[in-house]
Amino acid sequence: MLARLRAVGLRPTRQRIALARLLFTGGDRHVTAEQLHGEAQAAAIRVSLATVYNTLHQFTAAGLLREVVVEPGRSYFDTNIEDHHHFFCETTGMLKDIPGESVVVGALPLPPSGTEIRRVDVIIRVRRDPQTFL
Amino acid sequence: MLARLRAVGLRPTRQRIALARLLFTGGDRHVTAEQLHGEAQAAAIRVSLATVYNTLHQFTAAGLLREVVVEPGRSYFDTNIEDHHHFFCETTGMLKDIPGESVVVGALPLPPSGTEIRRVDVIIRVRRDPQTFL
DNA sequence: GTGATTGCAAATCTTTTGCACTAAA
DNA sequence: TTTAGTGCAAAAGATTTGCAATCAC
DSSP: OHHHHHHTTOOOOHHHHHHHHHHHSSSOOEEOHHHHHHHHHHTTOOOOHHHHHHHHHHHHHTTSOEEEEEETTEEEEESOOSSEEEEEETTTOOEEEEEGGGSOBOSOOOOOTTEEEEEEEEEEEEEEOGGGGO | OHHHHHHTTOOOOHHHHHHHHHHHSSSOOEEOHHHHHHHHHHTTOOOOHHHHHHHHHHHHHTTSOEEEEEETTEEEEESOOSSEEEEEETTTOOEEEEEGGGSOBOSOOOOOTTEEEEEEEEEEEEEEOGGGGO
């Protein structure tokens, strides 16, 4: 973790290391700031919510995380920074990765002049089947 | 406008008619609640911001508008309800429609079991070219 | 030491809500 | 009338900011 933080130019502080450990240990995850803060507390790590927000944004700027916007008023951070897309369940608020190769987006239209493409996000919005509510 | 509102089961009140006129007159638009409220004020239409929010959501539920989520903490409403996608400029916050046919999304992966696909959103995030800043 | 980082609480911003008032049917 | 819709101001969330205290180097 220490090296990983240093590699992207972030001073490896107690809380950054702890949060990085929570985030990057054990598979891909999608977390909100609130969630991560909760996990930190549960793990007896003293971090303020403000620092969690700062850290998530610093990690994102450093390329360690990717921000996913699917709902107004809530940001998800994705530990999977590879090229991929998402299922988003509007019923549960759950995000699920879709490997980049599973969705083929054909020839992209030309971006507005004077702009360059930074990323293509594909979000497949799903809803839990009605009959599931039996 | 009156008939259009009645058709979707919304009582055609003074403010709904006025907002519908602002929204649906003259081509496709992307607006935030704040923007629309500003336009209403500029047009000397007395509507509270709360009513603008309510109305936008009612119109969306009625299928007259489509909500587009591209930025955390801000909702855009799109008067184009046909199948289409978006360019989103991260520099300017501008949204631009992409006709549905211009982006071909290949075979979709199977949605998580127990869920059904409601919609596929493709957002092409662009940024203003660095050299534009000369 | 010294400058970066953190915590806290207050501030900000967007959106929602409660409720008395108003207007459409 | 009677019920839906509106306005206002307050509340609610999520996120940010300012600044003194703290930590990494």
